[in-house]
Amino acid sequence: GAVVSQHPSRVICKSGTSVKIECRSLDFQATTMFWYRQFPKQSLMLMATSNEGSKATYEQGVEKDKFLINHASLTLSTLTVTSAHPEDSSFYICSARPMTSGSSYNEQFFGPGTRLTVL
Amino acid sequence: RKEVEQDPGPFNVPEGATVAFNCTYSNSASQSFFWYRQDCRKEPKLLMSVYSSGNEDGRFTAQLNRASQYISLLIRDSKLSDSATYLCAVNIRGGYQKVTFGTGTKLQVIP
Numbered sequence: 383g384a385v386v387s388q389h390p391s392r393v394i395c396k397s398g399t400s401v402k403i404e405c406r407s408l409d410f411q412a413t414t415m416f417w418y419r420q421f422p423k424q425s426l427m428l429m430a431t432s433n434e435g436s437k438a439t440y441e442q443g444v445e446k447d448k449f450l451i452n453h454a455s456l457t458l459s460t461l462t463v464t465s466a467h468p469e470d471s472s473f474y475i476c477s478a479r480p481m482t483s484g485s486s487y488n489e490q491f492f493g494p495g496t497r498l499t500v501l
Numbered sequence: 502r503k504e505v506e507q508d509p510g511p512f513n514v515p516e517g518a519t520v521a522f523n524c525t526y527s528n529s530a531s532q533s534f535f536w537y538r539q540d541c542r543k544e545p546k547l548l549m550s551v552y553s554s555g556n557e558d559g560r561f562t563a564q565l566n567r568a569s570q571y572i573s574l575l576i577r578d579s580k581l582s583d584s585a586t587y588l589c590a591v592n593i594r595g596g597y598q599k600v601t602f603g604t605g606t607k608l609q610v611i612p
Contacts, residue, residue, distance in 0.1 A: 416599065425588065425604040426545065475544050489535065490600055492544040 384410050386478050388493035395466055396501055402462045403496045405476030411456035412478035416490060417449070420473045432459040456481070466500040473497050502527050505591050507603035515611050518579050522606045524589030525571045533592035534565055534572045538585045539605065545588055548574075579610045 385408040395401050405415055413434050418426040430451050431439045438451035450462040459478075463470055474497075477490040507524045514520045526534075534551035549556065551563040551572050562575040572589055586605040593599075 426602045428599055428601070431599055473542075489547055489550060491547065495544045497542075 384478070384480055384491040386476065386491050386493040388476055388496050390496060391494060392497045392499075394499045394501065397467055398465055400462055400464045401466055401498060402460055403474055403476075403498075405459045405461070405478070405493050407457045407478040407480075407491075410478070410480045413456060413481055414479045415453060415459040416477045416479075417451065417459075417461050418475045418477065420475060420495075426475065429461075463498065466498070468500045471498055471500045503603075504528060504601045505589060505603040507589055507606045509604055509606060511607040511609050513609045513611055514579055516579055516581060518610075519575065519577045520579055520608060521573055521575045522587055522589075522608075523571050523573050524591075524603050524606075525569075526589075526591045527570070528591070528593055529567075529570065530593050531570075531591045533600075534563075535590040535592075535600070536561075536563055536572075536574045537588040537590055537602070539588055540585050545602075548587070576608075579608075581610050581612060584608055584610045 387406045389404045393401055415432040417429045419429050420426050428441050429444045432451045432453040434453045434456050440446045448464055453459040473495050475495040477492045479490050505526050512520055536548040537545035538548045539545040549558050549563050551565050555564040560577045564573045586607045588605045589603045590600045
């Protein structure tokens with residue numbers, strides 16, 4: 383099946399530092415990857431859509447200068463949380479949509495998530 | 502009105518029971534529909550896509566009602582291992598085809 387990995391799985395950092403999270407599709411290519419954030423007992427909230435070779439599309443209210451996204455290849459997207467603050471503490475999850483899913487059934491496969499704690 | 506709405510539950514059902522969840526969506530242009538399962542502190546995992554004609558996978562049946570703009574998930578013969586949060590997801594075709602998730606319905610299957 384389609385496997386997506388994320389690294390690191392958990393990170394604790396000091397306020398003001400930057401954290402980079404990697405999302406990789408291991409057995410398929412993905413032109414599009416998505417970055418979500420999930421706060422406790424809330425749903426997944428899409429932050430941005432990452433497209434290989436072009437700029438990411440950010441959802442309303444998400445600061446693009448704070449959450450830097452780089453989709454370097456068809457199997458790798460990174461999210462960098464710059465100058466992290468305690469309110470950025472959350473569960474960050476990426477997903478990838480296989481290139482071959484050209485039909486209307488656009489399944490996404492999720493990475494295991496990264497739990498970020500900013501002290 | 503939220504784009505995708507679900508009853509948060511929790512639904513507490515005994516083992517062996519049949520349970521159904523509904524999920525309503527507001528955008529009539531929605532094209533693709535999914536049910537995901539999310540265990541506590543884990544990532545969502547695709548349970549099944551929802552096809553226009555309805556579809557079944559073992560004990561799970563998904564249906565789509567475009568006229569009323571809702572999808573449903575039926576779980577028969579509930580197992581303890583079915584305890585999780587079930588998220589519905591809706592995709593509007595076009596653009597980058599982002600998927601919008603509901604807040605999830607929590608299911609607890611009781612021995």
